[in-house]
Amino acid sequence: xxxxxxxxxxxxxxxxxxxxxxxxxxxxxxxxxxxxxxxxxxxxxxxxxxxxxxxxxxxxxxxxxxxxxxxxxxxxxxxxxxxxxxxxxxxxxxxxxxxxxxxxxxxxxxxxxxxxxxxxxxxxxxxxxxxxxxxxxxxxxxxxxxxxxxxxxxxxxxxxxxxxxxxxxxxxxxxxxxxxxxxxxxxxxxxxxxxxxxxxxxxxxxxxxxxxxxxxxxxxxxxxxxxxxx
Amino acid sequence: xxxxxxxxxxxxxxxxxxxxxxxxxxxxxxxxxxxxxxxxxxxxxxxxxxxxxxxxxxxxxxxxxxxxxxxxxxxxxxxxxxxxxxxxxxxxxxxxxxxxxxxxxxxxxxxxxxxxxxxxxxxxxxxxxxxxxxxxxxxxxxxxxxxxxxxxxxxxxxxxxxxxxxxxxxxxxxxxxxxxxxxxxxxxxxxxxxxxxxxxx
Ligand SMILES: [Zn+2]
Numbered sequence: 530x531x532x533x534x535x536x537x538x539x540x541x542x543x544x545x546x547x548x549x550x551x552x553x554x555x556x557x558x559x560x561x562x563x564x565x566x567x568x569x570x571x572x573x574x575x576x577x578x579x580x581x582x583x584x585x586x587x588x589x590x591x592x593x594x595x596x597x598x599x600x601x602x603x604x605x606x607x608x609x610x611x612x613x614x615x616x617x618x619x620x621x622x623x624x625x626x627x628x629x630x631x632x633x634x635x636x637x638x639x640x641x642x643x644x645x646x647x648x649x650x651x652x653x654x655x656x657x658x659x660x661x662x663x664x665x666x667x668x669x670x671x672x673x674x675x676x677x678x679x680x681x682x683x684x685x686x687x688x689x690x691x692x693x694x695x696x697x698x699x700x701x702x703x704x705x706x707x708x709x710x711x712x713x714x715x716x717x718x719x720x721x722x723x724x725x726x727x728x729x730x731x732x733x734x735x736x737x738x739x740x741x742x743x744x745x746x747x748x749x750x751x752x753x754x755x756x757x758x759x
Numbered sequence: 760x761x762x763x764x765x766x767x768x769x770x771x772x773x774x775x776x777x778x779x780x781x782x783x784x785x786x787x788x789x790x791x792x793x794x795x796x797x798x799x800x801x802x803x804x805x806x807x808x809x810x811x812x813x814x815x816x817x818x819x820x821x822x823x824x825x826x827x828x829x830x831x832x833x834x835x836x837x838x839x840x841x842x843x844x845x846x847x848x849x850x851x852x853x854x855x856x857x858x859x860x861x862x863x864x865x866x867x868x869x870x871x872x873x874x875x876x877x878x879x880x881x882x883x884x885x886x887x888x889x890x891x892x893x894x895x896x897x898x899x900x901x902x903x904x905x906x907x908x909x910x911x912x913x914x915x916x917x918x919x920x921x922x923x924x925x926x927x928x929x930x931x932x933x934x935x936x937x938x939x940x941x942x943x944x945x946x947x948x949x950x951x952x953x954x955x956x957x958x959x960x
Binding site for chain 2: 536537538539540542543544545546547570571572573574575576577578579580581582583584585586587590591593594595597598599601602603604605606
Protein backbone atom coordinates (compact mmCIF):
# COMPACT_ATOMS: atom_id res chain seq x y z
CA UNK A 530 0.00 0.00 0.00
CA UNK A 531 1.47 3.31 -1.00
CA UNK A 532 -1.20 5.58 0.42
CA UNK A 533 0.10 8.33 2.68
CA UNK A 534 -1.60 7.33 5.90
CA UNK A 535 -1.77 10.84 7.39
CA UNK A 536 -4.05 11.77 4.52
CA UNK A 537 -6.68 9.27 5.64
CA UNK A 538 -7.56 11.19 8.81
CA UNK A 539 -10.52 13.03 7.25
CA UNK A 540 -12.08 9.93 5.69
CA UNK A 541 -11.41 7.96 8.89
CA UNK A 542 -13.14 10.51 11.13
CA UNK A 543 -16.11 10.55 8.75
CA UNK A 544 -16.34 6.75 8.63
CA UNK A 545 -15.45 6.73 4.93
CA UNK A 546 -12.74 4.05 4.87
CA UNK A 547 -13.18 0.42 3.97
CA UNK A 548 -12.04 -2.11 6.55
CA UNK A 549 -8.49 -2.54 5.27
CA UNK A 550 -7.73 1.16 5.22
CA UNK A 551 -9.47 1.61 8.55
CA UNK A 552 -7.15 -0.97 10.08
CA UNK A 553 -4.13 0.57 8.42
CA UNK A 554 -5.03 4.00 9.72
CA UNK A 555 -5.62 2.72 13.25
CA UNK A 556 -2.17 1.14 13.23
CA UNK A 557 -0.79 4.44 12.02
CA UNK A 558 -2.58 6.30 14.82
CA UNK A 559 -0.67 4.33 17.41
CA UNK A 560 2.50 5.90 16.14
CA UNK A 561 1.49 9.32 14.89
CA UNK A 562 0.92 11.90 17.64
CA UNK A 563 -0.06 14.49 15.04
CA UNK A 564 -2.96 12.47 13.73
CA UNK A 565 -3.88 11.24 17.21
CA UNK A 566 -4.17 14.78 18.48
CA UNK A 567 -6.12 16.08 15.52
CA UNK A 568 -8.49 13.13 15.49
CA UNK A 569 -9.97 13.99 18.90
CA UNK A 570 -11.40 17.26 17.62
CA UNK A 571 -12.59 15.66 14.39
CA UNK A 572 -14.45 12.92 16.20
CA UNK A 573 -16.06 15.42 18.56
CA UNK A 574 -17.14 17.33 15.45
CA UNK A 575 -18.75 14.28 13.87
CA UNK A 576 -20.60 13.67 17.14
CA UNK A 577 -22.24 17.08 16.61
CA UNK A 578 -23.16 16.08 13.09
CA UNK A 579 -24.80 12.95 14.47
CA UNK A 580 -26.74 14.82 17.11
CA UNK A 581 -27.96 17.31 14.55
CA UNK A 582 -30.15 14.67 12.91
CA UNK A 583 -31.64 13.25 16.13
CA UNK A 584 -35.17 11.91 15.82
CA UNK A 585 -37.52 10.88 18.58
CA UNK A 586 -37.60 7.08 18.60
CA UNK A 587 -40.91 5.19 18.87
CA UNK A 588 -41.72 4.03 22.40
CA UNK A 589 -41.83 0.41 21.28
CA UNK A 590 -38.16 0.53 20.38
CA UNK A 591 -37.20 1.45 23.92
CA UNK A 592 -39.18 -1.45 25.31
CA UNK A 593 -37.69 -3.83 22.77
CA UNK A 594 -34.11 -2.77 23.50
CA UNK A 595 -34.49 -2.95 27.26
CA UNK A 596 -36.13 -6.36 27.00
CA UNK A 597 -33.36 -7.65 24.74
CA UNK A 598 -30.66 -6.30 27.06
CA UNK A 599 -32.29 -8.03 30.01
CA UNK A 600 -31.65 -11.32 28.21
CA UNK A 601 -28.16 -10.56 26.96
CA UNK A 602 -25.08 -11.42 29.04
CA UNK A 603 -22.46 -8.71 29.39
CA UNK A 604 -18.80 -9.03 28.53
CA UNK A 605 -16.65 -9.44 31.57
CA UNK A 606 -13.86 -6.97 32.19
CA UNK A 607 -10.43 -7.90 30.87
CA UNK A 608 -8.23 -8.68 33.84
CA UNK A 609 -4.61 -8.10 33.05
CA UNK A 610 -2.69 -10.89 34.70
CA UNK A 611 1.05 -10.41 34.66
CA UNK A 612 2.42 -13.80 35.44
CA UNK A 613 6.18 -14.18 35.78
CA UNK A 614 6.83 -16.22 32.69
CA UNK A 615 9.77 -16.33 30.36
CA UNK A 616 8.12 -14.09 27.83
CA UNK A 617 7.55 -11.46 30.37
CA UNK A 618 11.21 -11.47 31.35
CA UNK A 619 12.24 -11.19 27.77
CA UNK A 620 9.79 -8.49 26.83
CA UNK A 621 8.82 -6.67 30.01
CA UNK A 622 7.46 -3.49 28.52
CA UNK A 623 5.67 -5.32 25.77
CA UNK A 624 3.28 -6.97 28.14
CA UNK A 625 2.04 -3.66 29.38
CA UNK A 626 1.67 -2.61 25.78
CA UNK A 627 -0.28 -5.75 25.04
CA UNK A 628 -2.69 -5.04 27.83
CA UNK A 629 -3.28 -1.60 26.43
CA UNK A 630 -3.75 -2.83 22.91
CA UNK A 631 -6.22 -5.43 24.02
CA UNK A 632 -8.07 -2.84 26.03
CA UNK A 633 -8.09 -0.67 22.96
CA UNK A 634 -9.46 -3.36 20.70
CA UNK A 635 -13.05 -2.95 19.70
CA UNK A 636 -14.77 -0.43 17.63
CA UNK A 637 -15.24 2.95 19.21
CA UNK A 638 -12.95 2.22 22.10
CA UNK A 639 -10.08 2.35 19.74
CA UNK A 640 -10.46 5.98 18.89
CA UNK A 641 -10.55 6.89 22.51
CA UNK A 642 -7.81 4.72 23.84
CA UNK A 643 -5.13 4.75 21.23
CA UNK A 644 -3.29 7.58 22.90
CA UNK A 645 -2.57 5.50 25.94
CA UNK A 646 -1.34 2.69 23.76
CA UNK A 647 1.02 5.08 22.15
CA UNK A 648 2.71 5.94 25.42
CA UNK A 649 3.34 2.32 26.23
CA UNK A 650 4.52 1.54 22.79
CA UNK A 651 7.13 4.22 22.87
CA UNK A 652 8.96 1.89 25.24
CA UNK A 653 9.28 -0.82 22.73
CA UNK A 654 11.01 -0.18 19.47
CA UNK A 655 10.34 -3.56 17.87
CA UNK A 656 6.65 -3.35 18.45
CA UNK A 657 6.61 0.27 17.50
CA UNK A 658 8.31 -0.41 14.21
CA UNK A 659 5.67 -2.92 13.28
CA UNK A 660 2.78 -0.76 14.43
CA UNK A 661 4.11 2.34 12.71
CA UNK A 662 5.03 0.70 9.43
CA UNK A 663 3.16 2.34 6.60
CA UNK A 664 2.12 -1.09 5.36
CA UNK A 665 1.00 -2.42 8.77
CA UNK A 666 -2.27 -4.30 8.54
CA UNK A 667 -4.22 -5.16 11.66
CA UNK A 668 -6.82 -7.87 11.88
CA UNK A 669 -8.80 -8.80 14.89
CA UNK A 670 -10.55 -12.06 15.61
CA UNK A 671 -12.71 -13.37 18.36
CA UNK A 672 -12.76 -16.95 19.50
CA UNK A 673 -15.22 -17.55 22.30
CA UNK A 674 -13.98 -15.42 25.17
CA UNK A 675 -10.56 -14.90 23.61
CA UNK A 676 -9.64 -12.11 21.26
CA UNK A 677 -6.57 -11.79 19.10
CA UNK A 678 -5.26 -8.70 17.43
CA UNK A 679 -2.67 -9.34 14.77
CA UNK A 680 -0.62 -6.57 13.21
CA UNK A 681 1.59 -7.54 10.32
CA UNK A 682 4.09 -5.48 8.40
CA UNK A 683 5.72 -6.89 5.29
CA UNK A 684 8.32 -4.14 5.16
CA UNK A 685 9.40 -4.94 8.74
CA UNK A 686 9.06 -8.66 8.05
CA UNK A 687 7.47 -9.00 11.47
CA UNK A 688 4.19 -9.26 13.24
CA UNK A 689 2.78 -8.41 16.65
CA UNK A 690 0.08 -10.56 18.18
CA UNK A 691 -1.91 -9.42 21.22
CA UNK A 692 -3.98 -12.08 22.93
CA UNK A 693 -6.48 -11.79 25.73
CA UNK A 694 -9.26 -13.77 27.33
CA UNK A 695 -7.73 -17.22 26.84
CA UNK A 696 -9.19 -19.79 29.23
CA UNK A 697 -6.73 -20.67 32.01
CA UNK A 698 -4.88 -24.00 31.71
CA UNK A 699 -3.52 -26.41 34.35
CA UNK A 700 -0.12 -27.95 33.61
CA UNK A 701 -0.50 -26.99 29.99
CA UNK A 702 0.44 -23.99 27.93
CA UNK A 703 -0.62 -22.19 24.79
CA UNK A 704 1.96 -22.26 22.03
CA UNK A 705 2.04 -20.20 18.86
CA UNK A 706 3.21 -21.68 15.55
CA UNK A 707 3.96 -20.27 12.15
CA UNK A 708 3.05 -22.34 9.11
CA UNK A 709 5.19 -21.85 6.01
CA UNK A 710 4.93 -24.20 3.02
CA UNK A 711 3.25 -26.71 5.28
CA UNK A 712 6.16 -26.57 7.76
CA UNK A 713 5.21 -25.69 11.32
CA UNK A 714 7.68 -23.74 13.47
CA UNK A 715 7.28 -22.69 17.08
CA UNK A 716 6.96 -18.95 17.63
CA UNK A 717 6.93 -19.22 21.42
CA UNK A 718 4.67 -19.85 24.36
CA UNK A 719 1.69 -17.60 24.94
CA UNK A 720 0.33 -16.36 28.23
CA UNK A 721 -3.00 -14.69 28.43
CA UNK A 722 -2.74 -10.94 27.90
CA UNK A 723 0.59 -11.48 26.23
CA UNK A 724 1.96 -9.60 23.33
CA UNK A 725 4.19 -11.53 20.97
CA UNK A 726 6.65 -10.05 18.56
CA UNK A 727 7.63 -12.46 15.80
CA UNK A 728 10.09 -11.54 13.08
CA UNK A 729 11.30 -13.27 9.91
CA UNK A 730 7.76 -14.04 8.89
CA UNK A 731 8.30 -13.75 5.15
CA UNK A 732 6.42 -16.59 3.47
CA UNK A 733 4.38 -17.44 6.55
CA UNK A 734 0.85 -18.23 5.47
CA UNK A 735 -0.78 -18.95 8.76
CA UNK A 736 -0.46 -18.68 12.52
CA UNK A 737 -1.80 -21.43 14.73
CA UNK A 738 -2.36 -21.59 18.46
CA UNK A 739 -2.31 -24.99 20.18
CA UNK A 740 -2.49 -26.32 23.71
CA UNK A 741 0.73 -28.13 24.66
CA UNK A 742 2.17 -29.77 27.78
CA UNK A 743 3.78 -27.29 30.19
CA UNK A 744 7.04 -26.03 28.76
CA UNK A 745 5.84 -26.36 25.18
CA UNK A 746 6.54 -28.88 22.43
CA UNK A 747 8.94 -29.27 19.53
CA UNK A 748 6.04 -30.00 17.22
CA UNK A 749 2.34 -29.38 17.77
CA UNK A 750 0.76 -32.30 19.60
CA UNK A 751 -2.84 -31.18 19.25
CA UNK A 752 -5.12 -29.54 16.74
CA UNK A 753 -5.07 -25.73 16.80
CA UNK A 754 -7.58 -23.95 18.99
CA UNK A 755 -7.20 -20.94 16.71
CA UNK A 756 -5.64 -20.11 13.37
CA UNK A 757 -5.09 -16.78 11.67
CA UNK A 758 -4.24 -16.22 8.02
CA UNK A 759 -1.46 -13.80 7.26
CA UNK B 760 -40.48 8.15 25.90
CA UNK B 761 -43.51 9.41 27.75
CA UNK B 762 -43.53 6.27 29.83
CA UNK B 763 -39.86 6.46 30.60
CA UNK B 764 -39.22 5.61 34.24
CA UNK B 765 -35.86 7.30 33.98
CA UNK B 766 -37.14 10.78 33.30
CA UNK B 767 -36.19 12.10 36.67
CA UNK B 768 -35.42 15.78 36.84
CA UNK B 769 -31.86 16.41 35.82
CA UNK B 770 -31.56 13.05 34.19
CA UNK B 771 -33.39 13.63 30.98
CA UNK B 772 -32.19 16.26 28.61
CA UNK B 773 -34.15 17.80 25.78
CA UNK B 774 -32.76 17.17 22.32
CA UNK B 775 -32.16 20.84 21.84
CA UNK B 776 -29.66 20.86 24.66
CA UNK B 777 -27.11 18.83 22.78
CA UNK B 778 -24.85 21.75 22.08
CA UNK B 779 -23.98 22.27 25.71
CA UNK B 780 -20.94 20.39 26.91
CA UNK B 781 -21.70 16.69 27.23
CA UNK B 782 -22.85 15.92 30.71
CA UNK B 783 -20.50 13.81 32.81
CA UNK B 784 -23.56 11.90 33.95
CA UNK B 785 -23.63 10.04 30.63
CA UNK B 786 -20.17 8.72 31.40
CA UNK B 787 -21.39 7.71 34.80
CA UNK B 788 -24.42 5.99 33.28
CA UNK B 789 -22.22 3.96 30.98
CA UNK B 790 -19.93 2.98 33.85
CA UNK B 791 -22.97 1.84 35.80
CA UNK B 792 -24.28 0.01 32.74
CA UNK B 793 -21.05 -2.01 32.71
CA UNK B 794 -21.97 -3.24 36.19
CA UNK B 795 -25.31 -4.51 34.92
CA UNK B 796 -27.36 -1.53 36.12
CA UNK B 797 -30.38 -1.69 33.81
CA UNK B 798 -31.79 1.61 35.08
CA UNK B 799 -28.58 3.34 34.07
CA UNK B 800 -28.77 1.63 30.69
CA UNK B 801 -32.35 2.83 30.21
CA UNK B 802 -31.33 6.38 31.11
CA UNK B 803 -28.44 6.18 28.66
CA UNK B 804 -30.87 5.10 25.97
CA UNK B 805 -33.17 7.99 26.84
CA UNK B 806 -30.29 10.41 26.45
CA UNK B 807 -28.75 9.00 23.26
CA UNK B 808 -31.47 6.95 21.58
CA UNK B 809 -32.72 9.86 19.47
CA UNK B 810 -29.26 10.65 18.14
CA UNK B 811 -28.53 7.02 17.35
CA UNK B 812 -31.88 6.46 15.64
CA UNK B 813 -31.70 9.72 13.72
CA UNK B 814 -28.22 8.94 12.45
CA UNK B 815 -29.19 5.38 11.55
CA UNK B 816 -32.25 6.63 9.68
CA UNK B 817 -30.23 9.18 7.82
CA UNK B 818 -27.79 6.51 6.74
CA UNK B 819 -29.88 3.39 6.11
CA UNK B 820 -33.09 5.21 5.06
CA UNK B 821 -35.48 2.38 5.76
CA UNK B 822 -37.15 3.18 9.12
CA UNK B 823 -37.49 -0.44 10.19
CA UNK B 824 -33.88 -1.15 9.32
CA UNK B 825 -32.83 1.98 11.23
CA UNK B 826 -34.60 0.68 14.31
CA UNK B 827 -32.81 -2.64 13.91
CA UNK B 828 -29.49 -0.86 13.72
CA UNK B 829 -30.37 1.22 16.79
CA UNK B 830 -31.18 -1.94 18.69
CA UNK B 831 -27.90 -3.53 17.60
CA UNK B 832 -25.98 -0.47 18.72
CA UNK B 833 -27.53 -0.37 22.17
CA UNK B 834 -27.13 -4.10 22.66
CA UNK B 835 -23.48 -3.75 21.77
CA UNK B 836 -23.23 -0.90 24.26
CA UNK B 837 -24.83 -3.10 26.88
CA UNK B 838 -22.59 -6.08 26.11
CA UNK B 839 -19.31 -4.23 25.87
CA UNK B 840 -19.82 -1.38 28.31
CA UNK B 841 -17.00 -2.79 30.37
CA UNK B 842 -14.56 -1.61 27.69
CA UNK B 843 -15.50 1.99 28.24
CA UNK B 844 -13.03 3.99 30.33
CA UNK B 845 -14.30 7.43 31.35
CA UNK B 846 -10.73 8.65 31.84
CA UNK B 847 -10.09 8.29 28.15
CA UNK B 848 -13.21 9.45 26.43
CA UNK B 849 -16.81 10.44 26.57
CA UNK B 850 -19.71 8.02 26.61
CA UNK B 851 -21.52 10.05 23.98
CA UNK B 852 -18.57 9.84 21.61
CA UNK B 853 -18.23 6.14 22.23
CA UNK B 854 -21.88 5.48 21.44
CA UNK B 855 -22.15 7.74 18.40
CA UNK B 856 -18.96 6.51 16.77
CA UNK B 857 -20.26 3.00 17.27
CA UNK B 858 -23.66 3.96 15.86
CA UNK B 859 -22.17 5.47 12.74
CA UNK B 860 -20.01 2.45 12.14
CA UNK B 861 -22.86 -0.01 12.62
CA UNK B 862 -25.12 1.95 10.29
CA UNK B 863 -22.45 2.15 7.60
CA UNK B 864 -21.76 -1.56 7.96
CA UNK B 865 -25.49 -2.19 7.52
CA UNK B 866 -25.58 -0.12 4.33
CA UNK B 867 -22.57 -1.87 2.86
CA UNK B 868 -23.95 -5.24 3.81
CA UNK B 869 -27.38 -4.52 2.33
CA UNK B 870 -25.81 -2.97 -0.73
CA UNK B 871 -23.68 -6.05 -1.36
CA UNK B 872 -26.78 -8.21 -1.10
CA UNK B 873 -28.82 -6.07 -3.47
CA UNK B 874 -25.89 -5.76 -5.89
CA UNK B 875 -25.97 -9.51 -6.21
CA UNK B 876 -29.70 -9.44 -6.88
CA UNK B 877 -29.53 -6.53 -9.26
CA UNK B 878 -26.41 -7.59 -11.11
CA UNK B 879 -28.21 -7.74 -14.44
CA UNK B 880 -30.72 -4.96 -14.14
CA UNK B 881 -28.72 -2.04 -12.91
CA UNK B 882 -29.63 0.98 -14.98
CA UNK B 883 -28.32 4.10 -13.40
CA UNK B 884 -27.63 6.00 -10.28
CA UNK B 885 -29.68 8.21 -8.02
CA UNK B 886 -26.60 9.69 -6.45
CA UNK B 887 -27.40 13.27 -7.38
CA UNK B 888 -30.66 13.01 -5.54
CA UNK B 889 -28.87 11.66 -2.50
CA UNK B 890 -26.39 14.47 -2.22
CA UNK B 891 -29.19 17.02 -2.47
CA UNK B 892 -31.28 15.28 0.09
CA UNK B 893 -28.66 14.87 2.77
CA UNK B 894 -28.07 18.59 2.90
CA UNK B 895 -31.60 19.55 3.85
CA UNK B 896 -33.29 18.94 7.14
CA UNK B 897 -30.42 19.55 9.49
CA UNK B 898 -32.33 20.38 12.61
CA UNK B 899 -29.54 21.86 14.47
CA UNK B 900 -29.06 25.56 13.80
CA UNK B 901 -25.41 25.70 14.63
CA UNK B 902 -24.51 22.68 12.58
CA UNK B 903 -26.45 24.05 9.62
CA UNK B 904 -24.77 27.43 9.92
CA UNK B 905 -21.34 25.82 10.11
CA UNK B 906 -22.14 23.56 7.15
CA UNK B 907 -23.06 26.68 5.21
CA UNK B 908 -19.61 28.01 5.93
CA UNK B 909 -17.93 25.20 3.98
CA UNK B 910 -17.00 25.36 0.34
CA UNK B 911 -19.34 23.39 -1.85
CA UNK B 912 -16.87 20.57 -2.36
CA UNK B 913 -16.08 20.35 1.35
CA UNK B 914 -19.75 20.27 2.22
CA UNK B 915 -20.59 17.62 -0.36
CA UNK B 916 -17.66 15.49 0.70
CA UNK B 917 -18.57 15.66 4.40
CA UNK B 918 -22.25 15.08 3.68
CA UNK B 919 -21.81 12.12 1.39
CA UNK B 920 -19.35 10.46 3.75
CA UNK B 921 -20.96 11.08 7.12
CA UNK B 922 -24.65 11.20 6.26
CA UNK B 923 -24.51 9.12 3.09
CA UNK B 924 -22.17 6.40 4.32
CA UNK B 925 -20.06 6.50 1.17
CA UNK B 926 -16.37 5.62 1.20
CA UNK B 927 -14.04 8.36 0.02
CA UNK B 928 -13.39 6.62 -3.33
CA UNK B 929 -17.16 6.51 -3.85
CA UNK B 930 -17.38 10.18 -2.91
CA UNK B 931 -14.63 10.94 -5.41
CA UNK B 932 -16.60 9.10 -8.07
CA UNK B 933 -19.81 10.94 -7.21
CA UNK B 934 -18.15 14.33 -7.17
CA UNK B 935 -16.00 13.59 -10.16
CA UNK B 936 -12.92 14.60 -8.20
CA UNK B 937 -9.66 12.80 -7.63
CA UNK B 938 -8.98 10.83 -4.47
CA UNK B 939 -6.34 13.15 -3.05
CA UNK B 940 -8.64 16.13 -3.47
CA UNK B 941 -11.50 14.39 -1.71
CA UNK B 942 -9.34 13.35 1.24
CA UNK B 943 -8.07 16.89 1.58
CA UNK B 944 -11.55 18.42 1.31
CA UNK B 945 -12.80 16.10 4.03
CA UNK B 946 -10.03 17.12 6.38
CA UNK B 947 -10.37 20.81 5.54
CA UNK B 948 -14.13 20.56 5.99
CA UNK B 949 -13.71 18.98 9.40
CA UNK B 950 -11.22 21.62 10.50
CA UNK B 951 -13.61 24.36 9.46
CA UNK B 952 -16.59 22.69 11.13
CA UNK B 953 -14.60 22.02 14.28
CA UNK B 954 -13.54 25.65 14.55
CA UNK B 955 -16.99 26.94 13.67
CA UNK B 956 -18.64 24.76 16.30
CA UNK B 957 -16.05 25.65 18.87
CA UNK B 958 -15.18 22.02 19.50
CA UNK B 959 -12.02 21.72 21.55
CA UNK B 960 -9.34 20.22 19.32
ZN1 LIG C 1 -0.37 10.76 10.89
